[in-house]
Every structure is written in C-alpha cells, then in structure tokens.
Amino acid sequence: xxxxxxxxxxxxxxxxxxxxxxxxxxLMLWIGNRSFGISNNLRHMCAMTQPKSVGVDxxxxxxxxxxxxxxxxxxxxxxxxxxxxVFANPNPVDLSVAALTMFSYWNVPIAGGFLPPVLxxxxxxxxxxxxxxxxxxxxxxxxxxGCTSGHAITGLSTLQLQSLFAVLGIFAGGLFSAHFITPHxxxxxx
Amino acid sequence: xxKSEAASWYRIMEMFHFQSFHMFGIMMSAxxxxxxxxxxxxxxxxxxxxxxxPIVVPDKPPGRINYILGGLIFGLGWGVIGLCPGPIFSLxxxxxxxxxxxxxxxxxxxxxxxxxxxxxxx
Numbered sequence: 370x371x372x373x374x375x376x377x378x379x380x381x382x383x384x385x386x387x388x389x390x391x392x393x394x395x396l397m398l399w400i401g402n403r404s405f406g407i408s409n410n411l412r413h414m415c416a417m418t419q420p421k422s423v424g425v426d427x428x429x430x431x432x433x434x435x436x437x438x439x440x441x442x443x444x445x446x447x448x449x450x451x452x453x454x455v456f457a458n459p460n461p462v463d464l465s466v467a468a469l470t471m472f473s474y475w476n477v478p479i480a481g482g483f484l485p486p487v488l489x490x491x492x493x494x495x496x497x498x499x500x501x502x503x504x505x506x507x508x509x510x511x512x513x514x515g516c517t518s519g520h521a522i523t524g525l526s527t528l529q530l531q532s533l534f535a536v537l538g539i540f541a542g543g544l545f546s547a548h549f550i551t552p553h554x555x556x557x558x559x
Numbered sequence: 560x561x562k563s564e565a566a567s568w569y570r571i572m573e574m575f576h577f578q579s580f581h582m583f584g585i586m587m588s589a590x591x592x593x594x595x596x597x598x599x600x601x602x603x604x605x606x607x608x609x610x611x612x613p614i615v616v617p618d619k620p621p622g623r624i625n626y627i628l629g630g631l632i633f634g635l636g637w638g639v640i641g642l643c644p645g646p647i648f649s650l651x652x653x654x655x656x657x658x659x660x661x662x663x664x665x666x667x668x669x670x671x672x673x674x675x676x677x678x679x680x681x
C-alpha cells in the first residue's frame with residue numbers, strides 16, 4: 370500500500386510515461402479513428418467564440434463534431450490538477466547537474482513545481498512573456514497543423530514525412546530561443 | 560505528462576541544452592510504442608474500430624514550407640515558455656496564472672493564423 374502511494378506522488382521515469390503516452394496513439398485510433406493531438410482545441414475554442422459578424426473562414430465549421438477533442442483537453446486540465454496538486458511531488462524536479470548549474474547562471478530559482486515562480490504566478494514579467502510566447506506557440510502550431518503530440522508522437526509513429534519537417538522546425542526554433550533568448554530573460558526583469 | 564515532468568519548463572530547457580536523456584527517452588519510447596501499437600492494430604485489429612468502422616490513419620495535409628516555418632515559430636515560443644499546448648492545459652489545471660496567460664496568447668496566435676492564413680506560403 371505504501372509503495373503504491375509513493376508511486377503516485379513520485380515522478381515517473383521516462384520508460385514508464387513515454388510508452389504510456391505512445392500507447393494513446395493506437396488506442397485512440399481503435400476507439401474511433403481519433404488522432405492523438407491536442408492543439409486543434411485551440412482552433413475549436415476560437416470557432417466557439419468567434420462572433421458571426423467577424424467571419425474568419427478558418428473558424429467556420431461545426432466544432433461540435435469535434436467535441437471529443439474538447440473532452441480530451443478537459444482531461445488534460447483535470448490530469449494537471451490530479452497529478453500536479455492532488456498527487457503533487459513534494460520535491461523539486463530532479464534535474465541533471467549540468468542543468469542546475471545552468472539555471473543558477475540564469476538567475477532562475479529551482480523551486481518545486483513546473484515553472485519558475487516568476488513565470489508561474491501573477492507577475493508582470495510572467496504574464497507578458499507567457500502571453501507573447503503563447504502567441505508564437507498558437508500561431509506556429511496551427512501553421513504547422515499540429516504540435517508536439519500531433520507531430521512528434523502521432524505523426525512520427527505513423528511515419529508521416531510532413532511531421533518530420535515539423536519536428537525539425539520545432540526543434541530548430543526551440544534550440545535557438547532556449548540558447549539565445551531565454552537565458553537573458555531573467556536578468557532583464559531582475 | 561505531469562508525472563513524467565514533460566510539462567516542466569525546467570525539463571524543456573534541459574532538453575534543449577542536451578543536459579539529460581529524460582525528455583529524449585520519453586519521446587523515443589512514446590514514438591516506438593505508438594509505432595508498434597499502430598502496426599499491431601493494423602495486423603490483428605481486423606482494421607476495425609470499436610464502432611466497427613475501418614481504421615484510417617488520417618494523413619497530414621500536404622505541404623512542406625508550412626510545416627517547417629510553422630514548426631520554427633512554434634519552437635521559438637516553446638523555447639521560451641517551456642510549454643507546448645498539452646502542458647499549457649495541464650498547468651491551467653494546476654492553477655498557474657502564467658499558463659492561463661500562455662493559453663490566452665495561444666488562442667490569439669491561433670486566431671491570428673486564421674486571419675492571415677491565405678497570405679502565407681503553404
């Protein structure tokens with residue numbers, strides 16, 4: 370019993386969660402031809418809230434047919450609540466020594482949780498950075514017709530060439546900003 | 560995702576600086592499992608879903624430049640906020656104001672794409 374509980378609270382190693390995530394691809398196909406991927410929900414949410422008078426074509430379709438996808442996003446929110454609050458790991462993320470050294474150079478505290486506190490909580494810097502970063506993510510994900518789950522996981526495991534291009538693009542973009550932008554962010558705002 | 564810390568900004572930065580195998584392990588084992596699962600499903604699943612319909616793996620829409628450019632833009636954002644769309648939703652569930660701001664941004668970005676879609680190379 371104790372070990373089962375400890376397992377719920379502890380972070381899972383990659384060889385447990387990786388296959389679990391990968392298993393979603395055939396499982397969702399089997400349940401009803403659904404592609405594992407989350408970013409389409411951003412489009413559905415735009416379609417839901419777009420006033421008729423605005424009328425951008427891209428958001429004019431029957432989003433109700435895709436409501437399973439919104440349930441999936443709701444599941445991700447609930448999963449975040451369960452895993453991150455109810456069964457939260459009390460310890461900070463178990464990073465490599467190299468990463469810990471890097472973060473101390475960047476002036477980023479290693480707190481428990483998933484985002485540095487300045488980004489996680491309500492701070493000017495956090496909200497501005499997250500909002501504009503979010504715009505890039507939202508724009509790019511739709512331009513590329515998918516994000517990490519839809520391309521790197523579903524796309525690559527069904528051997529789609531387009532997804533390989535997307536993943537290469539994603540990784541190149543991420544390498545650039547993680548090396549040349551993010552390290553300077555924290556000193557900018559103090 | 561939360562339990563594997565794939566939704567952690569710290570893990571994403573660590574990945575982009577090649578300082579740990581953790582994220583690469585998750586991605587590679589997820590892809591391998593998906594690949595094997597889909598192959599098995601095709602071989603033994605009689606190509607039917609639970610509803611009795613044939614299984615179709617939807618092809619991604621054709622194109623090349625849109626995947627590369629879109630990926631680049633997405634990646635630029637990801638390398639800063641350390642969250643891709645899945646974790647954005649999860650962290651909203653954890654009550655993060657920052658993730659809520661990222662969700663608001665992502666919705667604006669998505670909407671912006673819909674607005675200028677026809678003027679972009681695809």
